[in-house]
Amino acid sequence: MKVVAFERSLQGTGASRRLRNTGKTPGIVYGANVDPKLIELDHNALYHALRKEAFHSSILDLEVGGTTEQVLLRDVQYHPFKQLVLHVDFLRVDPNHKIHMKIPLHFVNAEVSPAVKLGSGIVSHVMNEIEISCLPGKLPEFLEIDLSKLELGQSLHAKDVPLPQGVDLVPHVEQENPVIATVSVPAGAVSEEAAAAPAAGEAPAAS
Template identity: 75%
Template sequence: MKVVAFERNLQGTGASRRLRNAGKTPGIVYGVGAEPQLIEVDHNALWHALKKESFHASILELEVAGKTQQVLLRDVQYHPFRQLVLHVDFQRVDPSKKIHTKVPLHFMNQETNPAVKLGGAIISHVVNEIEVVCLPGALPEFLEVDLAAIEAGQSLHASDIKLPNGVTLVQHVEQENPVVALAAVPAAAVSAAEGEEETPAAE
């Protein structure tokens, strides 16, 4: 995805307020051994881009003053109650150096899972993103979590996620191996099932 930004010379609360009143969002680009660069981005274009999942988890092509650089979105500050982006941070990436970033999880085949269709189980998505490490060129837009075979009472962990080549879980996630999804049977369904077992068959 491409983002067009402009150099910003003035900083401070007053300058930022004037920018926002003019439909611009102040921001900054930093990293990869270069000086931080103050930028401004069209607010409406940024607002619509932020609604796209891929904007948060992809390498972006940021154009400033005719020069393009690869960046990751690192931070967004929103107004507490208005539909307004107050500030945005981008981090430059080096194509030859690995990055640590969070990738969205897409849960697949939940509707066809036998424990859900026949056993009354409810599958909970415990986390919706996972932190990985990879080269920028290998960064996946999302990772799939296959729920087709999870059984009632079982859980899927981070280690169960199939990772593309060149992508690994960050060390602390790999060590902790957190639960990403679990299939639970509601107490009411369990009671009903037990009641059916206890009811003697009519002669």
């Protein structure tokens, strides 16, 4: 994805406020052992780009003054109640150094799983993103989780996520192996089962 920005020389609260009043958003690009660069971006274009999932988890081509460099979105500051982006940070990417990035999880095929289709279970997504490590050129836009074989009472963990070649979980996620999805029986269904089962010590009704 391409992002067009322009260099800015003024900084400070007053300069940023004047910039926003002209429909621009102040930002900065830093990293890769290069001096930070102050930039400004068209607010409306940036606002719409930020609504796209891929903008938050992909390598971006940032063009400033006719020069393009690869960056990652690192931080966004929003106004507390207005639809206004106050500031944005980009991190330069070194193609030869691994990056840590939170990647969206896309859950598919829950409706055809035994848990849902046969057991009337409810699938809960405990995590919607997961932190991975890889070279920039290996960065996936998202990771797909196939739930078609999910059984009642089963949980999926971080280590169950299929990772493309060259992509690894970051060490602390690997060690903790957190739950990413669970399936449970609806409370109503549990109550119905309890009502249908004979009470403890009670003999089944004679036919």
